[in-house]
Amino acid sequence: MAFVHTIGSTVYTFPSLRELLARATPLRSGDVLAGLAAQSAEERVAAQFALADVPLAHFLVEQVIPYEEDEVTRLIVDTHDADAFAPVQSFTVGELRDWLLSDEATPERLAALAPGLTPEMAAAVSKLMRVQDLIAAAAKIRVVTRFRSTVGLRGRLSARLQPNHPTDDPAGIAASILDGLLLGSGDAVIGINPAGDNVAVTTHLLRLVDTLRRRFQIPTQSCVLAHITTQMAALEAGAPVDLLFQSIAGSEAANRSFGVNLALVAEAHQAGQSLRRGAVCADGSVGDNILYFETGQGSALSANAHHGVDQQTLEARAYAVARPFRPMLVNTVVGFIGPEYLYDGKQIARAGLEDHFCGKLLGLPMGCDVCYTNHAEADQDDMDALLTLLGAAGVNYIMGVPGADDIMLNYQSTSFHDALYLRRVLGLKPAPEFETWLAGEDFQRLALEARHPERLLPA
Amino acid sequence: MSQILPSSLRSRLRALTPARVGLGRTGVSQQTRDTLDFQCAHAQARDAVHARMETAAMVAAFGQISASPVLRLHSAATDRTVYLQRPDLGRKLDAASRNLLAGFEPGSCGLALVVADGLSALAVERHAVPLLAQLLPQLQDWRLAPLSVVEQGRVAIGDEIGLALGAALAVVFIGERPGLSSPDSLGAYITWQPRPGRTDAERNCISNIRVQGLSYVQAAAQLVFYLTQARRRQLTGVALKDEAPLLREG
Numbered sequence: 001m002a003f004v005h006t007i008g009s010t011v012y013t014f015p016s017l018r019e020l021l022a023r024a025t026p027l028r029s030g031d032v033l034a035g036l037a038a039q040s041a042e043e044r045v046a047a048q049f050a051l052a053d054v055p056l057a058h059f060l061v062e063q064v065i066p067y068e069e070d071e072v073t074r075l076i077v078d079t080h081d082a083d084a085f086a087p088v089q090s091f092t093v094g095e096l097r098d099w100l101l102s103d104e105a106t107p108e109r110l111a112a113l114a115p116g117l118t119p120e121m122a123a124a125v126s127k128l129m130r131v132q133d134l135i136a137a138a139a140k141i142r143v144v145t146r147f148r149s150t151v152g153l154r155g156r157l158s159a160r161l162q163p164n165h166p167t168d169d170p171a172g173i174a175a176s177i178l179d180g181l182l183l184g185s186g187d188a189v190i191g192i193n194p195a196g197d198n199v200a201v202t203t204h205l206l207r208l209v210d211t212l213r214r215r216f217q218i219p220t221q222s223c224v225l226a227h228i229t230t231q232m233a234a235l236e237a238g239a240p241v242d243l244l245f246q247s248i249a250g251s252e253a254a255n256r257s258f259g260v261n262l263a264l265v266a267e268a269h270q271a272g273q274s275l276r277r278g279a280v281c282a283d284g285s286v287g288d289n290i291l292y293f294e295t296g297q298g299s300a301l302s303a304n305a306h307h308g309v310d311q312q313t314l315e316a317r318a319y320a321v322a323r324p325f326r327p328m329l330v331n332t333v334v335g336f337i338g339p340e341y342l343y344d345g346k347q348i349a350r351a352g353l354e355d356h357f358c359g360k361l362l363g364l365p366m367g368c369d370v371c372y373t374n375h376a377e378a379d380q381d382d383m384d385a386l387l388t389l390l391g392a393a394g395v396n397y398i399m400g401v402p403g404a405d406d407i408m409l410n411y412q413s414t415s416f417h418d419a420l421y422l423r424r425v426l427g428l429k430p431a432p433e434f435e436t437w438l439a440g441e442d443f444q445r446l447a448l449e450a451r452h453p454e455r456l457l458p459a
Numbered sequence: 460m461s462q463i464l465p466s467s468l469r470s471r472l473r474a475l476t477p478a479r480v481g482l483g484r485t486g487v488s489q490q491t492r493d494t495l496d497f498q499c500a501h502a503q504a505r506d507a508v509h510a511r512m513e514t515a516a517m518v519a520a521f522g523q524i525s526a527s528p529v530l531r532l533h534s535a536a537t538d539r540t541v542y543l544q545r546p547d548l549g550r551k552l553d554a555a556s557r558n559l560l561a562g563f564e565p566g567s568c569g570l571a572l573v574v575a576d577g578l579s580a581l582a583v584e585r586h587a588v589p590l591l592a593q594l595l596p597q598l599q600d601w602r603l604a605p606l607s608v609v610e611q612g613r614v615a616i617g618d619e620i621g622l623a624l625g626a627a628l629a630v631v632f633i634g635e636r637p638g639l640s641s642p643d644s645l646g647a648y649i650t651w652q653p654r655p656g657r658t659d660a661e662r663n664c665i666s667n668i669r670v671q672g673l674s675y676v677q678a679a680a681q682l683v684f685y686l687t688q689a690r691r692r693q694l695t696g697v698a699l700k701d702e703a704p705l706l707r708e709g
Contacts, residue, residue, distance in 0.1 A: 029544045032544070033544065033545060033546075033547070163478070164478075165476055165478070166477070169475075169476070171475045171476075172475050172476030172477075172478070173476075174475070175472045175475035175476045175478070175480055176476055176478050176480055178472065179472055179478075179480040179481060183484075339543045339544060340543065340544055340545070340546050343543070343544060373636065374501070374504035374505060374507075374508055374636065374637045374638070374639070375508045375543055375578050375636055375637075379501060379505075380497070380498075380501070401478075402476075402478040402479045402480045402482070403478070403479025403480075403482055403489075403493065403497060404479075404497070405478070405479050405497065405500070405639045405640070407476075407477050407478050407638070407639075407640065410636065410638035410639070410641075412501070412639065415479075415482075415489070417482065417484065417487060417488060417489050420484075420487035421487055421488060423487075424486075424487050450468065451467070451468055451471075452471070453468075453471055453472055453475060454471065454475070
C-alpha cells in the first residue's frame, strides 16, 4: 500500500510502510549509509505527516519484514494481544501520540496497553515525538523487576557496575568492583564483559563476584556477559549464574549473526529460572527476572541483516524479542556502534531517548549505556546531557564504569560519580534493598576491609 | 570540601588495574585534576582520529627501506567527515588510484603490503616505518608487490589493492580506533587471496602494536608466522588463528 502527502506543489509518495517509516525517521547517519533516509528535510516531514495518518490497525496487516522470512515478525504477529490493543485500535499514529501525552494515558493504562502494541507502532509514534515528548511519555511508565534487588521503582535510579579489564585479570576486576561499591554503584547488576569468551574464565569471574557478594551480603546480582551458550555451559558445570546475558537485534538474520535465535534464548531462560537464585525483595516477593539483554540501533545493518528497514524500527523490534522473557534488565548501548550509525552527540541523544521510550512503552525495564567512541563527534558534555534527560525520563539504570573509561571495550560510558550526580540532582535513591545495605554494617565492613583490596581476593 | 580517598587506598587499587579507580570526590563530583586528566586523554584520542597522514613524508620514508616502488593512493572517501560516515567508501579506491594500479601486470606478485591511516594517522606515522624496517629483512623469500600508502583507507581496501596487484597475500597496516589510553595503536590484517567481498572472518589480525603494547620485534615475528602458515596452508582466518598462541608463548 502506498502512502502520499503533498506539500505545496510536491507530491511525496511512499510505496510501503517500511519505506514510510524510514523516510519519517529523524536524520541519522546509519539510515543514510543504508540509503533509506529521506532525501530532503521536506521529504522527511512529508513522511511524518503521512505516518501520522496511518491507522494503527494497518500495522497488523502490513509487516516491514515478511512473516514467512523472519521469526521476529512471526513472534510479533503471533503474540499480539488484541484485548490490550482494543482501547487504541481506532487511533492513527498521530492520535496515539496525542493520547500518550494526554492525562488519559495514566501509568496503569499505559502498562495495560503494552502487549497490545507492536514494536513498529512504538517506533512509528516515536518518530513523531520531540525529545520532550519522549521524556514526558516515558516518565509515566514504570517497569519494575526483581532478582535480589528491585529495579525500576519510581524515585529510584540503579547502576550496573561494569568492572572490565583488558585481560580479565581477577584482581583488576575486583579492584574496580570495590571502587564501584564504595561509590554506591552495583544495585542493578555487577556485570563483567569478558575479554575472552570461554567457560573457564566465565566460571572463574562468576565465582569471584559470588564470593564477594556472599561475604558482604550485597543485595545484587552478577552476570558475565559472554555468549549465552558459554554462560549456559558454565551454568551446567555448576557456576553460580544469576543473570544470563545476550545481545539481541530486531531481525532473525541479525540474531543469527549474534549466534542466537528465539529457541536458544528460551532454553537459556528455562535453565536460568530452574536455579531459583533470586531472593525475597523489599516488597516480599521472590525475584525471578533472570535475563539481561543489550541492544543498539545499527546492529542489524552492521550485520547486513536489516531488510531495508530503518535502524530505529529494527531496534524497537529487538524489544519484541526481549519481551516474552520478562528480563531483569534491558539496555541500549546507544553510542557504542560508532559514527557511521549515530554520527554525533545530537544523534546519540535522540536515539537513547527513543530507545528508552519505545522499550518502556512495550513493557521493558529499560536502562541505557550512555556512551560514545572516540571517532564519534561527541564528548562528556553530550553524555552529561543525555544522562540528565534519561534521568528525567525515569530510566531504570545506567552504567557505572571507573572514571567513565572502559579500558577493555575502549569506549566512554558513565562513571560511578555520574550515577551519584544524577541521584543527587533529581532526588533519586538506589534500589531499596541496596539503599538499606549502604546504610548498614555489611557496607561498613566492606569499606574497612577494602583498605587492603588484595586481601579480599579469592584464592 | 573534598572527600579524598586515603591515598594508600587509591594507590593500592591503582596497582591492581589500569582502570580509573580510586578517584576522589568533591560533593559527588570528580575533582578538577581527574576531570582534566580525562579531558586530556580524550583530546589526544580526538586529535589522533582527525590527524591527517603526512603522506609525502611517509612515501619518502618507505622509499628509504623498501626495494619495491611505493605508491600513493586514496580511497573514495574524500575527507575525514565522509570517511567517518561512509565506511563503504573507505573500502574502495578513488578513480585516480584505480587507474594508477591498472598499469600493473596482475598475477606477478606474491605479497602486497598496504599502509593505511585508518582511524589513527598518528599510529601509522609512529609505528609503520620502524615495524616495516624490522619486517622487510625477514621477507627475503617473498616476491613483494609495490608498497601502497593509502589515505582515508579502511582494512578492506587492501582487498581491491591486492587483487589489482595480483597478490596471493595482502597485509594492511592500519591505525586502530583510538582508545582513551591508546591513541596510537597500529593493527595489521593479513588476507589470503585478497579480493573485494572478503569478510573479517577470513583475515588474521595482529593488534595493539605500540610502545606500551606489542613491540615491533614481536609484531614482525607474528606476521612472519602468519604469512608462512598462510602460504603453506593457502588460507587465512579462523583456521590459522587456532595455531597462533603456540607462537605467542614461544
